[in-house]
Amino acid sequence: MSIVPAANMLRTTVSDDSCADSAAKPNCERPFAVSWQRELAAAIRNPAVLRQRLGLPINAEFASKTNAFPLLVPDSFLQRMMRGDESDPLLLQVLPSAEEAVLRSGFVSDPVGDENARKAPGILQKYRGRALLIAAGACAVHCRYCFRREFPYGNEPRRIEDWQPAIDCLTADTSISEVILSGGDPLMLTDTRLRELCQKLDAIPHIERIRFHTRLPIVLPSRVTDEFLQLLANFRSQAVMVVHANHGNEIVGDCEAALRQIVKTGIPVMNQAVLLRRINDNVEALELLCRRLINIGVMPYYLHQLDRVNGTAHFEVNTQLGLELVKQLATRLPGYAIPKFVQEIAGEPGKTTIGFL
Numbered sequence: 001m002s003i004v005p006a007a008n009m010l011r012t013t014v015s016d017d018s019c020a021d022s023a024a025k026p027n028c029e030r031p032f033a034v035s036w037q038r039e040l041a042a043a044i045r046n047p048a049v050l051r052q053r054l055g056l057p058i059n060a061e062f063a064s065k066t067n068a069f070p071l072l073v074p075d076s077f078l079q080r081m082m083r084g085d086e087s088d089p090l091l092l093q094v095l096p097s098a099e100e101a102v103l104r105s106g107f108v109s110d111p112v113g114d115e116n117a118r119k120a121p122g123i124l125q126k127y128r129g130r131a132l133l134i135a136a137g138a139c140a141v142h143c144r145y146c147f148r149r150e151f152p153y154g155n156e157p158r159r160i161e162d163w164q165p166a167i168d169c170l171t172a173d174t175s176i177s178e179v180i181l182s183g184g185d186p187l188m189l190t191d192t193r194l195r196e197l198c199q200k201l202d203a204i205p206h207i208e209r210i211r212f213h214t215r216l217p218i219v220l221p222s223r224v225t226d227e228f229l230q231l232l233a234n235f236r237s238q239a240v241m242v243v244h245a246n247h248g249n250e251i252v253g254d255c256e257a258a259l260r261q262i263v264k265t266g267i268p269v270m271n272q273a274v275l276l277r278r279i280n281d282n283v284e285a286l287e288l289l290c291r292r293l294i295n296i297g298v299m300p301y302y303l304h305q306l307d308r309v310n311g312t313a314h315f316e317v318n319t320q321l322g323l324e325l326v327k328q329l330a331t332r333l334p335g336y337a338i339p340k341f342v343q344e345i346a347g348e349p350g351k352t353t354i355g356f357l
């Protein structure tokens with residue numbers, strides 16, 4: 001993949017026109033009439049402001065630094081960080097660091113072979129029966145370890161009519177039984193837009209499941225609107241939700257409440273985490289995460305070995321240590337609480353399980 005211009009990276013604004021919901025509610029006039037959109041518009045984008053809000057000394061080096069993948073963190077997520085703690089596990093996930101500029105061999109722009117998996121505009125397919133839709137190019141948070149931090153989102157469909165070639169492609173391929181809405185984050189779409197897209201997918205007879213891969217219930221729990229919950233409950237096909245949290249401290253307060261609401265709809269809800277140095281690379285942290293998840297009915301699904309994308313080497317945990325941690329975890333929690341420790345290897349027909357070869 002070639003060098004990606006900054007404009008093509010994750011966009012930080014709501015990725016469809018924010019008036020879409022106003023159209024559905026004639027008496028709503030303000031552009032950010034929906035509270036989660038207001039919260040997102042007010043998200044912190046300046047490292048100095050973030051440090052100040054946490055009572056941390058302002059580090060001059062980063063106060064003024066511009067970055068192609070800038071800091072982005074909603075207030076709800078910030079509220080779950082410990083004041084004055086430089087190594088808070090939530091803070092470390094979002095705070096830009098000088099180490100990101102360090103080039104390391106083996107760390108590349110597209111470690112998981114996304115470019116070769118493009119089946120149609122907006123669709124990646126690597127695995128049998130499952131197609132992944134790049135439903136939105138934006139996220140509500142910028143995770144420093146993101147495996148798609150260099151993904152060229154600018155090339156993917158944006159308007160609803162731009163999705164027609166993707167819909168046609170899915171309709172023509174009867175081997176596809178599951179569509180995964182991913183991104184970016186599919187919940188960055190407004191409820192109106194999301195419903196339009198899902199209705200098109202749900203109308204394809206051979207689609208049996210619609211899966212959401214999203215971090216918004218974790219970082220911006222107000223996104224879990226009544227309208228969204230209703231949408232989930234009313235598909236012909238089976239809805240499946242996979243959220244993304246890495247530390248137990250994320251699963252509290254408004255996030256916990258939002259997850260409980262999703263669980264209440266009756267659809268399967270699972271979590272995928274990434275094994276991250278200094279964040280969850282100890283058995284206590286993993287135990288807390290998995291325990292808090294199962295206590296609200298969210299099943300640990302995957303623990304991912306880091307994808308080796310440029311600028312993320314400082315997050316990598318040795319695979320052997322990861323395996324050891326998962327083994328220890330299995331001595332502390334019920335079998336159903338243990339995530340599968342996996343790695344994505346470009347060209348493989350599924351995620352590769354580490355340690356049970």
Ligand SMILES: *Cc1c(COP(=O)(O)O)cnc(C)c1O
Nearest residue numbers: 124125126127130131132180351
């Ligand atoms: C990870 C991934 C999936 C989902 O894999 P599961 O093992 O079914 O969770 C599907 N498509 C792509 C392109 C992926 O990277």
Ligand code: SF4
Nearest residue numbers: 139142143146184215
């Ligand atoms: S939410 Fe997911 S896609 Fe978005 S920045 Fe974080 S890891 Fe990347």
